[in-house]
Amino acid sequence: MPQMHIVKDKTIDKSIGLKRALSAAFMVIFSLVYHSCHAQNYYFRHYNIENGLAQTQVVKIYQDDYNYLWLGTQNGVSRFNGADFVNYTKINGFKGDVVFDILQNNDQILLRTDAGISFLKAGRIQNYSAPNINFLEKNMVKDTDGNILYFNNFQLYKIDHGKSKIISVTSAKNAGVFSLTKGRNGKVYVAVFGNGIFCKSGNTWRKITPFTGAYKNLEVFKILPDNSDTNKFYLLTPIKLYVAVNGVISGFKNVLLDTIKDKLLSLEQDKQGQLWVGGTKGVFYLRDKNPIHFTNANGFSDNAVNDIYRDNQDNLWLGTNGDGFYKFQGFDFVSYDRIKRKHLKLIMSVANDDFNNTWLATNGNGLIKFSKNSFKHVYLPSKDPYTRYIICLSHKNGQPLLIGTYGGLWSLDENKIIQIDNGRDMPKDIHAVAYDRDNGIWAATGSGCYYLKKGSPAVKITDQYVNTIIEIGKDSILTGTDKGLTLIRKKSIDAGFKYDQLLGFNVISLVHYKNLVVGGTAGDGLFVIDASKHILKRYTTLNGLRSNDIYSLLLDRHGDFWAGTARGIARFNIDLKTLAISTRSEVIPNPVLEYAQNAIMEYDDKIWLGTTKGLFVFSDSKQNNPYFGKSQPVINIESIKVIDQSSNKNKEYNNSPINAIPSGLTLGYGHEHMIISFKGIFYPDPDNLLYRHRLKGYENLFSYPSKLASVEYSALPPGSYTFEVIGIASNGITSAPKYLDIEIKPAFFQTVYFFVLVLIIIIALVVLIQYWFTSRKNKQRRLLEKIKLEEQIKIRKRTAEDFHDDIGNKLTRIAILADMLDRKLINQDVEQKQLITNIKENADNLYRGSKDILWSLDPQNDRLLEVLNNIKYFAIDIFNNTKTHLEFEGFTTENESQLPIEFVRNTSMILKELLYNVFKHANAENVILTFSEDQEKIKFTVSDDGKGFDVNSEKKGRGLANIKTRAGRINGIIEIETHECEGTTVSLVVKLKELINA
Numbered sequence: 001m002p003q004m005h006i007v008k009d010k011t012i013d014k015s016i017g018l019k020r021a022l023s024a025a026f027m028v029i030f031s032l033v034y035h036s037c038h039a040q041n042y043y044f045r046h047y048n049i050e051n052g053l054a055q056t057q058v059v060k061i062y063q064d065d066y067n068y069l070w071l072g073t074q075n076g077v078s079r080f081n082g083a084d085f086v087n088y089t090k091i092n093g094f095k096g097d098v099v100f101d102i103l104q105n106n107d108q109i110l111l112r113t114d115a116g117i118s119f120l121k122a123g124r125i126q127n128y129s130a131p132n133i134n135f136l137e138k139n140m141v142k143d144t145d146g147n148i149l150y151f152n153n154f155q156l157y158k159i160d161h162g163k164s165k166i167i168s169v170t171s172a173k174n175a176g177v178f179s180l181t182k183g184r185n186g187k188v189y190v191a192v193f194g195n196g197i198f199c200k201s202g203n204t205w206r207k208i209t210p211f212t213g214a215y216k217n218l219e220v221f222k223i224l225p226d227n228s229d230t231n232k233f234y235l236l237t238p239i240k241l242y243v244a245v246n247g248v249i250s251g252f253k254n255v256l257l258d259t260i261k262d263k264l265l266s267l268e269q270d271k272q273g274q275l276w277v278g279g280t281k282g283v284f285y286l287r288d289k290n291p292i293h294f295t296n297a298n299g300f301s302d303n304a305v306n307d308i309y310r311d312n313q314d315n316l317w318l319g320t321n322g323d324g325f326y327k328f329q330g331f332d333f334v335s336y337d338r339i340k341r342k343h344l345k346l347i348m349s350v351a352n353d354d355f356n357n358t359w360l361a362t363n364g365n366g367l368i369k370f371s372k373n374s375f376k377h378v379y380l381p382s383k384d385p386y387t388r389y390i391i392c393l394s395h396k397n398g399q400p401l402l403i404g405t406y407g408g409l410w411s412l413d414e415n416k417i418i419q420i421d422n423g424r425d426m427p428k429d430i431h432a433v434a435y436d437r438d439n440g441i442w443a444a445t446g447s448g449c450y451y452l453k454k455g456s457p458a459v460k461i462t463d464q465y466v467n468t469i470i471e472i473g474k475d476s477i478l479t480g481t482d483k484g485l486t487l488i489r490k491k492s493i494d495a496g497f498k499y500d501q502l503l504g505f506n507v508i509s510l511v512h513y514k515n516l517v518v519g520g521t522a523g524d525g526l527f528v529i530d531a532s533k534h535i536l537k538r539y540t541t542l543n544g545l546r547s548n549d550i551y552s553l554l555l556d557r558h559g560d561f562w563a564g565t566a567r568g569i570a571r572f573n574i575d576l577k578t579l580a581i582s583t584r585s586e587v588i589p590n591p592v593l594e595y596a597q598n599a600i601m602e603y604d605d606k607i608w609l610g611t612t613k614g615l616f617v618f619s620d621s622k623q624n625n626p627y628f629g630k631s632q633p634v635i636n637i638e639s640i641k642v643i644d645q646s647s648n649k650n651k652e653y654n655n656s657p658i659n660a661i662p663s664g665l666t667l668g669y670g671h672e673h674m675i676i677s678f679k680g681i682f683y684p685d686p687d688n689l690l691y692r693h694r695l696k697g698y699e700n701l702f703s704y705p706s707k708l709a710s711v712e713y714s715a716l717p718p719g720s721y722t723f724e725v726i727g728i729a730s731n732g733i734t735s736a737p738k739y740l741d742i743e744i745k746p747a748f749f750q751t752v753y754f755f756v757l758v759l760i761i762i763i764a765l766v767v768l769i770q771y772w773f774t775s776r777k778n779k780q781r782r783l784l785e786k787i788k789l790e791e792q793i794k795i796r797k798r799t800a801e802d803f804h805d806d807i808g809n810k811l812t813r814i815a816i817l818a819d820m821l822d823r824k825l826i827n828q829d830v831e832q833k834q835l836i837t838n839i840k841e842n843a844d845n846l847y848r849g850s851k852d853i854l855w856s857l858d859p860q861n862d863r864l865l866e867v868l869n870n871i872k873y874f875a876i877d878i879f880n881n882t883k884t885h886l887e888f889e890g891f892t893t894e895n896e897s898q899l900p901i902e903f904v905r906n907t908s909m910i911l912k913e914l915l916y917n918v919f920k921h922a923n924a925e926n927v928i929l930t931f932s933e934d935q936e937k938i939k940f941t942v943s944d945d946g947k948g949f950d951v952n953s954e955k956k957g958r959g960l961a962n963i964k965t966r967a968g969r970i971n972g973i974i975e976i977e978t979h980e981c982e983g984t985t986v987s988l989v990v991k992l993k994e995l996i997n998a
Contacts, residue, residue, distance in 0.1 A: 040373075041299035041335045042292075043589045048324030052085030054078040058319030061309035062102035066655075067634040067681040069317070070109065071325060072099030077111055081636070081679045082686030093125040094118035103140040105148060110159075112140055112150065117159070128163075141182035143200055149188065151177040156190060169198050169205045183225035189233075191220035197233065197244065209233065209244045218242065218249070222267045234275065236267040241277060256291035257284055268308035270316055278305025283318055299335075300326065315683045327683060329589040332621070337614035339368070339375045347610030349599045351393035353401045355414060358603065360615055361390030367403070367412075370615075380410055381417055386428070392598060396435040404430030409443055409452075424458040426450045432468045432598055442469045442477055449479050451491060461488050467508040468598055472517060472531075480507030480519060501536050502527065508597050511553040511561070516574060520550025520563060528579045537579045544583065546570050552600040556607065556620045564595030564609050569618065583732060590685070591616075633682035633689060633727040635738040637661055643673040665740065669747035672716040679709055680727030680735060688730040695742075697721040718746030814843045855908070862904055864895045864938070868931060871911045871940075875929055878919050889930040906966040907940070907988065910974075913959055914942045914986050922946025922984065937991045945983040951976055 049056055053071065060072035069080040076089030077099045088094065088111075096113025103110045108121035119126040140150040148159040149167070154176030157164040169177060172195050179191035188200040189208075194217055197209035211218055222236035234252065235242040241252040241264065252275075262279030269275055275286040282295035283305045294300035304321040311317065316328040337344050349361035360368040366379040366388045380387040380403070387407035394402040400413035402420075408428045409421040420441070421428075432444035441452040444466035451459040464481040472478045477488040484505050487497035502519075505527075509520035517529040525540035525548045540548050549566035556562060561581075563570040568590045572581045599610030607618040640653045640661060651671075653661045667674075680689040690705035695713060698721055703711070705728055721742045727735040748754050818840045822833065855861055855870060868891050879886045911929075918927055924946035932939045951960075960976075967974045970990055978984035 041337060042294065042331070043329040043333045043335070043591075044294070044300050044318075044326040045329055045589065046301075046324060046326050047080070051324075052078070052087070053080075053324050054085070054087040054089060056320075056322050056324050057306070058321075058325045059098060059306050060101055061307050061317050061319050061325065062104075063309070063311045064104040064109065066636050067312070068636070069311070069683075070102045071319065072102050072111070074098050077102065081638075082681050082683050083679070088120065093127075094120070095127045101140045101150070103142060103148065105142060110140060110148065139180045139182075141180060141188055143182070143188045144186055149180060151180045151190070154178065154193070156180065170195055170207075178219055179221050179223050181223040181225075184227070185225065185230070187225075189223045189225070191218075191223055191235070193217065193219065197223060197235070209247045209249065211249070215242070215249045224267050224269060227269055227271070227273050234267060234269070236264055236277070238263055238265075240264070241267070241275075252286075254284075254286045254288075254291055256293060257286055260284065260293070266305055266308045268310050268316065270310060271314040276308050276316065276318075278308050278318065280304045283308065311683070313683065329684075332619035333589050333617070335614055335616045336370075336375070339377075344368075344614040346596060346612050347599055347615050348391055348596050349393040350601050350608045350610050350615070351395045351401060352601065352603045353395055353412070353414075354397060358608065359393055359401060359412075360610065361393050361403070361599070362388075363390075364388050366390065380405070380407070380419075382407060382419070384408075391430055392432050394433045394435065396439070399435055399439060402433045402435070402441065404433045404443065406430075409433060409441075420452065421458065424452065426452075426458040426460070431466060434469045434471065436471045436477065437474065442471075444469050444479065449477075449486075449488065459491065461491060462486055462493060467506070468510050470510045470512050472512045478510060478512070478517060480510050482506045485519070499529065499536055501538070509550055509553045509563075511555050513555050513561075513574070514576065516576065516579070518553055518561060518574065520553050521548070523548050526550050526563065526581070528574055528581070530579060535579060539581055543581070549594075551595050551597045552609065554600045554602060554607065556602050557605075558620065560620070562600065562607055562620075564600055564611075566594045568592050569595070569609070583730070632733050633680045633729045633735040635678060635680050635691075635725055635727045635735045637676065637678045637723070637725070637738055637740050639677045640665065640740075641675040641677075642667060642671045643675075644670055661740070663741065664743070666743045666745065668745050669718070669750070672718070672744050673712075673714040674716075674742075675710055675712045676723055676740070677710040678725050678738065680729075682727065682729045682735075685730045690728040691725060692728065693723070693725040695721050695723050702726075716744055718744045718750050815840055818843065862898045862901060864893050864897070864899060864933075867899070867904055867907055868893065870908055871915075871929065874908075874912050875915050875927070878915055879927065882919070884919070884924055885926045887926065887928045889928060891929060891931050893931070893933060895933065900970075903970045903990070906970050906972075907990075910963050910966050910972075910988055911940055911942065913963055917959065918942065918944045918946065918984075921949075924983070936993070937989055939990075940988040941985060942987075943983065943985040948978045948980045948982050948984050950980060951978060 047053055053073070054077065055073035055075035057074040058071050059074065060070075062070045062072070064070065067081075071078045071080060075097055076087055076092075079086040079088075090097065094111060094113065095118065096115030098114040099111050100114070101110075101112035103112075108119050111118040111120065116127055116129040119128070140148060142148055150157050150159070156167045156169055156177045158167050159165075169175065169190055169192055172192075174193070175195050176193045177190050178193050179189075181189045183189065190198050190200075190205070192198060192211075194211060196207045196211045197220075198205040199208050200206075218235065219237050220235045220242075221238070222234075224234040224236070226232035226234065229245070231246045233244045235244060235249065241254075241257060242249055243252045244250075257277065260279065262281055264277055264279055266278035267275065277284045277286060281302050281304065282293055282300055285292040285294060292298070296302040300318075301320050301323040303323040305318050306321050307319040309317045309319070317325060318328065319325040344360075344362065345365050346363040347360050348363055350358065352358050356371070358370040360370065362368060366377060367390060369376045369378050384407040387405045387410070389406040390403060391406065392402075392404040394404075400411040400416075403410040403412060403417075406429050408419055409426075409430045410417060410419050421430075421443075426443065427445040427447050429446050430443050431446065434442050436442060443450045443452065443458075446465050448460050448464060449462045449466045449469065451461055462479065462481075464479075464483060464486060466479050466481050466486075468480040470478050475490045479486045479488065484502040485497070485499060485507060487494040505524050506522040507519050508522050511518050515530055515532045517531060519527050519529070521527070525538060525543075525545055527536055527538045529536050539545055545563075545565070546569075547565035547567040550563050551566070552562075552564035554562040559573070561572050561574065563572070570583075572583050574581050594612045596610040596612070601608050602620060605620055607620050609616045609618070636655060638655050642651045642653075644650065653665070655661055676693075678691065678693070680686075680691065682689050688707075690707060691709060692702040692705055693711055694700070694702045695716075697719055698713070698716060702724075721744070723740040723742060724737050726737045729735075818836050822836045822840075860866070861870065872888060872891055875886055875888075915927070915929075918924055922944045924944035926945045928941075928943045930939075930941040930943070932941075960974075964974050967988060972988050972990040975987040975989060976984070977986075
C-alpha cells in the first residue's frame with residue numbers, strides 16, 4: 001500500500017446506541033434505521049447508461065436462446081452480453097419509443113412497443129401496428145404449439161402471419177384478461193378478472209384457480225408458478241401479494257411486506273425458492289426470517305423496480321425506473337462503509353477476541369468494536385492523538401488483544417486497556433505485532449524488531465525496517481523487511497538463512513504452512529519458499545495474479561490461500577511438491593479496490609478484510625454462490641470481418657440482432673484475410689473470462705488462455721476449416737466449444753480443373769515439342785533421304801548409261817562376231833552351228849536381261865505407269881507372232897507417286913516371269929493381264945486358259961519359289977488359282993502401307 005499520511009479527525013462519540021425501543025409492527029423502520037446507521041451493504045452489480053445502456057428506465061428484461069440479455073427501456077432496446085451493449089432505437093427503423101415486451105421466435109426478436117410490434121431479423125426490422133398498451137400489459141409468450149400470444153385492453157390475442165386475432169378464454173361476460181404468463185414448466189397461464197386463473201391445454205383453457213368471495217375482483221397482473229410445487233401460484237396485484245395453493249387463494253404473509261405501503265410492480269422467485277417483489281422504492285427479499293428491503297441504504301437503489309428476471313443460469317436481474325438495472329451477487333459478500341451515516345476510514349487491520357467481538361483498526365478513528373450486528377467506537381485511554389491511528393491488531397486464544405499504533409503498543413483484555421510498551425525503550429510506530437508459542441510478544445517497527453516478555457525490558461533483535469512477523473517454529477521468527485527476509489532463531493539473527501532472489505524486495509505479508517513460507521511483496525508479486533529444500537518460486541501478474549502488490553495473506557480452514565491485493569482478492573492453492581499455484585476459484589463478486597496491509601482474518605466461516613473503503617466480509621465456503629447460477633460460461637461468435645484484398649473492401653457478418661452469422665461460411669478467392677470476434681457470456685464474473693481458440697485445418701493446438709476476444713487470420717490457403725473457441729471462467733470451468741465452419745474457395749488457378757488443364761497443356765506442349773523434334777528429325781531424315789535418293793538416282797543413271805554404253809555394246813559385238821563366225825564356217829558342222837546359235841541366243845537373252853536391269857535402274861521409270869507400260873510392252877513382245885490372244889484390263893493409272901526401286905524391279909521381274917511361264921508352258925490361247933488399285937492396295941493378275949498345273953507336284957524349277965521370294969521382298973502376296981486343263985490365274989497383291997515399309 002502507498003505510504004500513509006497521518007491526518008487528525010474530529011472526535012467521534014464513544015458510543016452509539018439505539019435509544020428507543022421498537023415494536024414488531026415497526027420492524028421495517030428499525031431495519032431502515034439500522035441499515036442507514038451501520039451501512040451493511042449487499043453487493044449488486046450496477047449497469048447504467050455510463051456502461052452503454054440505451055436508457056435508464058428499464059421496463060422489461062428478457063434472455064434469448066443464445067444467453068444474451070435484452071433490456072426494454074423508454075428509449076429502445078439494448079442487447080447485453082455481460083460486458084457490452086448493442087442498442088436499437090427509432091434510428092434503426094422500428095416504431096415507438098418504449099419497449100414493453102421482448103420475445104424470441106425462432107430466428108427473430110419480437111419487440112412490443114408503444115406503437116405496435118416490431119420484428120428484428122438478421123438486422124432488418126418489420127413493423128406492425130397494434131393497439132396502445134399500458135404498463136401492466138407487457139407479457140408476450142410463445143406456447144407449446146408455437147403460437148405467439150399477448151393481451152391488450154383486456155383481450156387475448158394471437159399473432160398469425162403478422163396479424164392479431166382475438167382468442168376467447170372463457171364464455172363468461174366481462175371476462176377481461178389481466179395477466180399472461182408462461183411458467184418455467186412451459187405452460188401458459190392467464191388471469192381473467194372476476195373469473196380466475198386459467199391454464200392453456202391444447203386449444204382449450206382450463207380453470208385451475210377460481211376467483212370467489214373476497215378474491216372475486218382481484219386485479220392480478222402477474223402470475224408466478226412456484227419452483228417446486230406445481231399446485232402453488234403467487235398472484236401479484238398492485239397493492240398486495242397473494243398465494244394460491246390447490247386452487248385456494250389467500251394473502252401472502254410476510255412481516256416486512258405487510259408493513260410496506262409501496263405500490264407493487266414486479267415479482268420473481270429465485271433458485272432457493274425465495275420471493276422478490278419490486279416496489280416503488282427498491283426491492284423486497286421475502287425470506288421467512290429476517291426479510292430484507294434492498295434500497296440505496298444497503299447497496300441497491302431507491303428507484304422503482306419495474307421488472308425482476310431470473311435467467312436460464314439462475315442469475316437474478318432487477319430493472320429500475322431511472323437507475324438502469326442490477327444483478328444481485330448473493331450473500332457471500334457484504335461490506336460496511338458507514339457508521340452513523342459517516343464513512344468509515346481506511347480499515348488498517350481486523351481481529352477477533354475471546355469474547356466473539358470483532359475489532360477494526362482505523363486510520364485516525366481509533367478502534368471499532370463490531371458485536372451483535374452493531375458497531376461501537378472505542379478509543380485508547382491516552383491524550384496522545386497518535387493512538388487513534390491504529391496500525392495493526394493481533395490475537396491469540398487466552399491472551400489479550402494486541403494493538404499496535406503510531407502511539408505505542410497496547411493490549412485489550414475484555415474491557416481493560418493498558419499500554420504494554422510504557423517505560424520500555426522501543427519505537428512508538430508499531431507496524432506488526434504477534435505472539436509466539438510461549439506468549440512472548442514480537443513487535444515490528446520502522447527501526448527494527450523487538451521482543452517483549454512480561455516483566456522484562458524490550459529486546460531489540462534487528463535494525464531493519466520490519467513490515468510483518470510470523471512464527472514458523474519453536475524459537476523461530478521470520479520477519480518481512482524492506483530488504484527481504486530475516487530469520488530470527490533463539491532471539492538472534494540466523495546469518496545462514498539467505499535467499500538472494502529476494503534481496504531488495506519489500507516483503508509486506510507472510511503466512512506459514514507446513515514446510516512452506518508464502519510471502520507477498522510491494523510491487524514484486526508473490527513468492528513461495530520450501531525451506532526444507534531451499535527452493536523459491538515467484539509469481540506475478542504474468543502468472544495470473546490480479547496485482548503485484550500483495551498486502552495481506554491468509555490460510556483458511558479449507559487449505560486455501562487468500563491474498564488481499566491492490567486490485568481485489570485472490571484465492572489459490574499451492575502444490576506442496578512443485579510449489580505451483582492454481583486458482584481454486586475466483587472470489588465472486590470481487591470488487592477492484594485496494595486492501596490494507598495485514599488486515600485479514602478468518603472468523604465465523606468468513607474472511608474479513610480491511611480495505612480503503614471499509615470492511616469487506618466474504619464467505620469462505622467451498623460451495624458456489626447459489627445466486628451466481630450455473631457456473632459454465634456460454635460462447636457466441638459475434639462477428640466476422642472479411643477483408644477483400646483485391647478491392648480493399650470489407651464485408652462484416654454480425655450476430656445482429658441474434659445469431660445471423662451463417663453456420664457454414666463460404667468465401668471466394670481473395671477473402672482469405674479475416675478477423676473473428678467472439679464473446680463469452682458469464683454474468684457472475686464477465687470481466688475475467690479467458691478464451692482459447694484454434695482454426696482446425698490450419699492449426700492443431702489451442703491458443704494460450706487470453707482475455708483477447710478476437711483473432712485475425714491472414715493469407716489462409718484455400719480449403720475447409722473449422723473455427724473453434726472455448727471460454728474459461730474465473731472459477732476454472734470451461735464452456736462448451738463454439739464452432740464455425742469456413743470454406744475458402746480456391747482461385748481457378750488453384751482448382752483441380754486448372755491443374756488438369758495445365759497438365760493437358762503440358763502434355764500437349766510435350767507432344768508438340770516431341771512432334772516438332774520428330775518432324776524436324778523426319779525432315780532432316782527426308783532431306784538426307786532426298787539427297788541420298790538424288791545421289792542414288794545419279795548413280796543409277798550413270799550406271800544405266802555406263803552399262804548401256806559398255807555392256808550393251810559388248811553384247812552387241814558378241815552377237816555380231818557370232819554371226820560373222822557363223823558365216824565364215826565352211827563346213828556346216830551341226831554341233832558348231834548349234835554352239836554358235838546358243839552363243840547368239842545367250843547373248844541376246846543377256847542383252848534383254850541387261851535391258852530390264854537398265855530399265856529398272858533408270859529413275860525415270862520409278863512410276864507405276866512406267867511399270868505398267870514396261871510389262872505391257874514385254875507381254876506384247878513375247879506373244880507377238882503367236883496364236884495367243886493377249887488382252888489388257890485396267891492397265892492405266894493416274895498415280896504419279898514415285899515408287900521404291902525394289903518395287904519397280906521385283907514387280908517387273910515377277911510379272912515377266914509369270915508371262916514367260918505362260919508363253920513357255922501353258923499352251924494358252926488367251927492371256928489376260930489385269931491391274932486394279934484402291935486406297936489400300938494394288939493388284940496385278942495374269943490369267944490364261946492353258947493347261948494348268950498341279951501346284952503341290954510342280955517342280956521347283958518352274959520358278960514359283962523365286963516369284964514368292966521376290967514378292968516377299970516388297971511385302972506382297974502371291975495368290976495362285978489353277979487346275980489342270982482349266983487354266984491358271986496368278987495375282988500379286990501389294991498393300992500400299994506395306995509398300996511404304998518395303
